[in-house]
Amino acid sequence: MAITEKTPLELGPGDTARYAERPLGVFTRPQEGRGWRDWLSTVDHKRIGILYGASAMFFFLVGGVEALLIRLQLAAPEGSVLGADVYNQVYTMHGVTMVFLFIMPLAAAFANYFIPLQIGARDVAFPRLNALSYWIWLSGAIFLNTSWIVGGGGADCGWFCYSTNSGVAFSPSHGVDFYAIGLQILGIASLVSSVNLIVTCLNMRAPGMTLMRMPVLTWMLLITQFLLLFALPVITVALFLLMFDRLFDAQFFNPDAGADPLLWQHLFWIFGHPEVYIIILPAFGVVSEIIPTFSRKPLFGYEFMVFSGIAIGFMGWGVWAHHMFVSGMGPISVAAFSLSTMFIAVPTGVKVLNWLATMWGGKLRFTVAMKFAVATVAMFTIGGLSGVTHSVAPADTQQTDTYYIVAHFHYVIFGGGVLGLFAGLYFWWPKVWGHFLNERLGNWNFWIMLVGFNLTFGPMHILGLQGMSRRIDTYARGYGFEFWNMAATVGSLLIAVSVLIFMWNVVKSKRDAPHLPPPGPDPWDARSLEWSIPSPVPTHNFDTVPQVHGRDEWWHSKYAENDEGQVVRVATTEEAAQTGEATGVHLPSPSFWPLAVAVGLPLIGYGLIFNLWLALVGALLTIASLYSWAMEPVDDPDAAHDHHEEHHEAGDAEPDDEGDQP
């Protein structure tokens, strides 16, 4: 299955990946089915997307409980809910969980599910690698959290885990070991996934889908994958050094052995700042799909949107040291990074105005998805502007490491990233599940979350400017921190309520679905290709691979502009949409080996920490699984074609009858 083929998954008609015997014998390849076991072996990008999304929502609850514990501890001065030691673990794991186990995998869920659909492909370029990245991510996530049970507590060094505080002398439990190894495992998952999705975007697009015709969500996700590809190796190096320092006395970060503790900070933030854009760009993409749909207008300035995304992707590499303005760098370095930080505000500002221009003159229909999307723009604007205020390096010497920064990045990550992804959940839910999320509950979800969010993080601006430090487990009476901390805690409880409403909405919508009219392929009268196929999406995605003629291909197959520039309908949704009834589409076969490879990695991790023999077992399992994977036949065309005698030849991989229809 060479990726140079025009439509590599178009192996012609045949039954869906079904076959009887394996000539090689030992490594029997599983069959696609509907039971729970099939989720373990699936290579379907949609199922993997759902797995990512469901796991991410689980860890959202874990991170959310950690957040509530933080807020309860800080609700009043001299709080005693957690105590200093546990507090440090909880706030560290809150950050790590929300970044690595919630937002990133939730964005990965969108990327997995929608990139192939938006570019008109039947799967990603490397389906088994896709499964591998999910299972490795899950094994890393579980590994990281088992440190609560077997590691003597979570990491207690903050998500940034600055040297030298991360050393064994200062953090003697195994928490930081779990952090160092767990994040390396998660990093492998993201790297595998980024390569896969980049190749998918570059090689799997439907005929006519040029790069500048790709939907903006796909564009932003593609940029995100490039950021992951280049950022993760940097943090991996740093984590590797930290791991060797802690487990094998390597002295990379020991100042008494001549090391410079600032090295860690540079490595961490060279990863850490692009990471911010890894978190926010997918949400930008989601918003760029939703606002046009519910404004009944195309996205204003597609080219500016795409290139400002690319500009953010590039400039994001040149701003990392703004996290270190007070670390003692020289004034020239400080000035340079201060300037680069300021100018990254330009492409982000352009995006905000382009979204507003999209709404301008439109017909704005405020579904829950649209509310979340517009709120994302509004809240991100606040976060972006508070970022500008401390891009001024001297001002930052007053603001850094205070709650002002906590407020800032929560407005960016929660206000921008999380609200944006919630917009996406409400928007694409009918596409994925074949029923809507309840709009009435959605409204409650939205308003309570918006108010709770602002009540939690708005006051933190004031607290920070009043001098409240970050990462403190308690504060004394009399510093003027009491009122707003209590307000923030009340706000966090409101966010918790809104999340519970969302969960209830998921359950209730599913329960009510049989009594409600199905959404059909295109419930929002939307614009991109995923709306041209049935909801839920059939296993093979597209009956026939679409031929793309321009941006918003699906919209243009429903509407055209007449001579006066008015929009006229040229086809109903039912006429234009695919039925999903094609049979015998050739699809990649499932495999258990990605799961087996992934199981070996945490064993290596536990082994490195507790007993090297266990690491050997884990390594053998991983290597053996990789070998088995390699030996597993890529596919079985004979079996796949067993209902189509006219296609019995194994080499029949280039169909002429599909994929090129006008």
Place this chain on the structure above:
Amino acid sequence: MRTSRPLNRVLAWVLLLFVAAIATGCASDAELDTFAPQGPIARELHSRGVLPVFWIAAVVFVGITVAMVWLIWRHRVSSYEGDDQWPAQTHGHVPLEVGWTVGFLVTMAAVAVLMLWSLPTVDATEANTMEVAVDGHSVTWEPTVVVVGNQWWWEFRYYFSDQVDLADLRAHGDAKTLPPADIVTSGQMMIPTGEEIELIITSRDVIHSFWIPALNGKRDAVPNRFSPWKIEASDPGFYFGQCTEFCGLSHSRMRMQTVALSPADFQAWVDDTTQDATEPTDPAALAGLEVFSGICTSCHVIEGVNDDVFERADQASGAAPNLTHFANRSTFAGAIFNTYNADGSLNRVQLEAWLRNPGDLKANYTVPGEQYRGMPDLDLSEQQIDDLVAYLSGLGARPADWIIEASQVE
């Protein structure tokens, strides 16, 4: 599904919060308030570095928010049901988009100019000197304090006779064996008013950050690195600070204070503090000295008692506060407790509680016999505690009443 009423309600909420925020932000008595500069450096930083960019951000915020609210109000429809009319399909407008790209560039260029204009306020150093009398002879002092972070307290070192500068210390390179100083104190830094004080900031263990918001921004204390910083107070006063770089278990309880004294008062403080420790006379204090020499000297030093034999304690930080002039500081235990009550009497209750079990009051980390970070539980008897309090409370002159009063945070 109707959105207008909840929207109004939320807007009302936001407005209310905003007004409340302004009200409390201005009226509050916050000891660490960054918007209340008390010295020329902090004032310039505030007026050049902080306020203008806040105004610029506020204007952009109001502009975008007003535009967004207007768009929502003007263009919202409740449903597309039965509506076949699509609005004009604008795909973009290049001159407009170039326009706002340039607009943002110009705005950010203005912010950049502000940054470059305010950067020297925190970076340029003045070559000021003052005369200080030490042991009877006058020395010309370039006001400098070496600030050393430790888990979880700050040490302040004053060099008058053998002055050190940044280059000397960088060449020396090791924060654990700093050259002997004329004054070594902790928790509370005394500075003369009207002088720019150069700070040379370092750390003995992990990264900390030194921050007196009223006098300047912050600077990290990085192990074995020596970073320059400066503060200046216009008037005599008491200025609070808090470690702002996460430094482990008791990060939240690592505080510090700067007390600005008139030059005459500063000289008096130097006169007191360069003396060796007061010799105890009453029996309880003598007994306290016994206890101190037997137990406390494994970590602490008192000049005239164990400075000649002191070897660094067997702990990760490598040191504990110098207690020679314990009683002339109005704070102890990493500046988290007041040494004196508001009425000027010794805060005996707090001091005894601290000696009874420090870990209850400030989380510490101990592996007995191996590692100590933070003061460990010493299992002292009540008699020993009483004696130690008697001894420690006689070490050094009681600070001025206004300092004791200013230490009280209400």
